[in-house]
Amino acid sequence: MSLISEGADFRGRLAAAAGLVEPSSASVGDYLALMKPRVMSLVVFTALVGLAVAPGHLHPLTGFTALLCIAVGAGAAGSLNMWYDADIDAVMTRTARRPVPMGRVQPGEALAFGLTLASFAVVVLGLLVNALAAALLAFTIFFYVVIYTMWLKRSTPQNIVIGGAAGAFPPTIGWAAVTGSLSLEPVLLFLIIFFWTPPHFWALALYRTEDYARAGIPMLPVVAGDVSTRRHIMLYTLVLVPLGIAPWALGYAGVLYGVVASVTGAIMLALAGQVLQERRPAERACRHLFAFSILYLFLLFATLLVERGWGGLLARLTA
Amino acid sequence: MNEPAKDEGVVLTEAQKRSRRSRSIAIALVLAALVVLFYAMTLVKGPIVLLRPM
Numbered sequence: 001m002s003l004i005s006e007g008a009d010f011r012g013r014l015a016a017a018a019g020l021v022e023p024s025s026a027s028v029g030d031y032l033a034l035m036k037p038r039v040m041s042l043v044v045f046t047a048l049v050g051l052a053v054a055p056g057h058l059h060p061l062t063g064f065t066a067l068l069c070i071a072v073g074a075g076a077a078g079s080l081n082m083w084y085d086a087d088i089d090a091v092m093t094r095t096a097r098r099p100v101p102m103g104r105v106q107p108g109e110a111l112a113f114g115l116t117l118a119s120f121a122v123v124v125l126g127l128l129v130n131a132l133a134a135a136l137l138a139f140t141i142f143f144y145v146v147i148y149t150m151w152l153k154r155s156t157p158q159n160i161v162i163g164g165a166a167g168a169f170p171p172t173i174g175w176a177a178v179t180g181s182l183s184l185e186p187v188l189l190f191l192i193i194f195f196w197t198p199p200h201f202w203a204l205a206l207y208r209t210e211d212y213a214r215a216g217i218p219m220l221p222v223v224a225g226d227v228s229t230r231r232h233i234m235l236y237t238l239v240l241v242p243l244g245i246a247p248w249a250l251g252y253a254g255v256l257y258g259v260v261a262s263v264t265g266a267i268m269l270a271l272a273g274q275v276l277q278e279r280r281p282a283e284r285a286c287r288h289l290f291a292f293s294i295l296y297l298f299l300l301f302a303t304l305l306v307e308r309g310w311g312g313l314l315a316r317l318t319a
Numbered sequence: 320m321n322e323p324a325k326d327e328g329v330v331l332t333e334a335q336k337r338s339r340r341s342r343s344i345a346i347a348l349v350l351a352a353l354v355v356l357f358y359a360m361t362l363v364k365g366p367i368v369l370l371r372p373m
Contacts (some may be wrong), residue, residue, distance in 0.1 A: 023335045028345045061363050065356060116346075128360045 015272040024109055030099040034082055034110055035075030035117075042297075043074040043170045049175065049301045050186055051173025053308045054253075058178045062129060063270050066177035069125035070170055072117050073137045075318045078145040079114035079167070084149050088215040094208065105233040114145075125177075147319030153214070157223040165190075171301075182297070185252050188243070189301075195240040196297050199233045199272060203290040206230070206275070207283035230276045237272040241265035244300055253304055260303045 047070045051063055058066075082089065082100050090101035099105040105113075118141050127132030156162075164306030168190045175186035205212055206221040206229055212219040221229040244265050248258030271292055274285035331339065 023329055023331050023339075024342075025332075025335050025338050026342070027338050031342070031345075059363050061359055065360060068356075083350050120353075124356075128357070128364075 014310050022106075024106060026099065026109060028152030030039045030104045031113060033099050034079040034105060034113060036081075037075075038076045039078060040071050041166075043073045043167070043293045045298070046189070046301055047170035047174040049305050050171030050189060051178055052174075052305055053185070054175040054178035056178050063177070066133060066174065069129070069134075070149060070173055073121035073125075073141055074170070076114045076117035076121055077141045079110050080119065080141075080145040081149045083110035083114060084145070085111075085153075088154075088217060091215045092208075092211045094211060100215050129177050130180045132180055132182075133173050136169060136173045136176055140166055140173065140246045143169070155218070157220040159218070160201045161198050164194050164201075168193035169195060184250075185247070187251070188246055188250070192240070192243050192246075192300065193297065195236055195243055195291065198236045199240065199268075200228050200290065200293040200297075201288045202233050202236075203275065203293065206280075206286040212231065226280050230278070234272045234276045235270055240270055244296075250286065252308075256307050257300075257303045260299055264299050267292060268296050 024211075032056055044067055046233040047314055051058070051066060068162070075177075082098055083169060085095075086100040089095035089098050089284065095101070100107055100110050112250050118138075122134050122138045122141070125137055144166035145155065145165070148159065152159040152163050156260075171189035171193070172182060175189075176182060202220055205221050209221045209226075213222045220232060224232075242265075245260045247253040248261060253261075271285065271289040278285040
């Protein structure tokens with residue numbers, strides 16, 4: 001065997017080991033889809049609020065860099081999630097059209113893309129902003145990919161309860177980017193998202209139960225059943241609503257936030273109550289709760305941004 | 320004397336060449352943006368950019 005043919009053979013084995021079966025036809029759009037742009041937009045928004053409400057001065061360009069790194073870090077986590085979950089994505093209606101199960105991006109490409117983005121995001125955040133923010137971003141990516149995607153998602157019905165922490169970290173990263181430290185206020189923002197995640201995802205899972213069961217994911221409705229999941233939704237909403245009001249009660253937010261958090265919290269409780277009374281095959285209340293929960297989180301953070309953060313941002317821009 | 324068979328390597332289709340070109344342009348743009356970002360951040364931070372207390 002000549003050196004050339006040995007080289008070709010080695011390249012072939014290397015490519016196969018990396019999951020590269022044939023030369024890629026992936027477009028730039030396919031790579032952008034790997035980054036889960038919709039999830040990324042929510043991450044950037046909550047991180048922006050954490051960054052805006054934090055005390056202290058931060059140059060606008062440094063703030064932009066922090067948000068860019070957080071967005072890229074979220075994209076990296078999304079890409080690594082799509083690499084690992086390609087098998088279950090392929091059998092679920094909601095995810096079957098993602099680039100990896102569709103064959104437009106090969107698994108090895110998604111893996112390499114995710115690892116590269118994650119490395120760049122963490123290193124650039126550490127070099128240009130600060131070490132604590134970079135460490136939190138690295139931990140968030142690790143938590144989402146290893147703890148949630150690789151471990152919890154396929155092994156326990158508490159997957160999104162614990163895994164929800166990954167989505168709750170961005171405001172703390174934004175806060176750490178400004179202050180270089182953490183305090184009770186960003187932890188409160190973390191807790192709001194952490195307790196918001198289970199009712200939000202279980203409402204979705206209640207009308208996608210067959211999808212999750214077919215993929216073998218032990219979501220709560222699949223394992224514990226319909227009635228138990230509805231009770232869990234109500235329990236978590238009962239914890240979430242006071243937490244949503246807490247920033248006003250503890251003096252971190254003003255009257256406007258208090259009113260918005262109370263009114264939207266009452267609506268969340270009412271919708272969770274409807275979910276509790278509803279029985280399959282009806283799914284209207286679940287769809288309403290799922291849709292409103294997105295608006296609820298957005299309104300809480302947007303009000304905080306308008307009331308506290310917007311003034312702070314303007315002051316920083318004009319300082 | 321027989322010539323050894325020439326290794327053609329991987330032959331790309333036109334579609335694969337087009338997608339590779341678009342990916343290469345995207346990578347070039349991202350790297351250029353990163354250079355600009357580091358340059359601008361160095362101007363913003365000044366000499367303190369070299370100080371990295373842990």
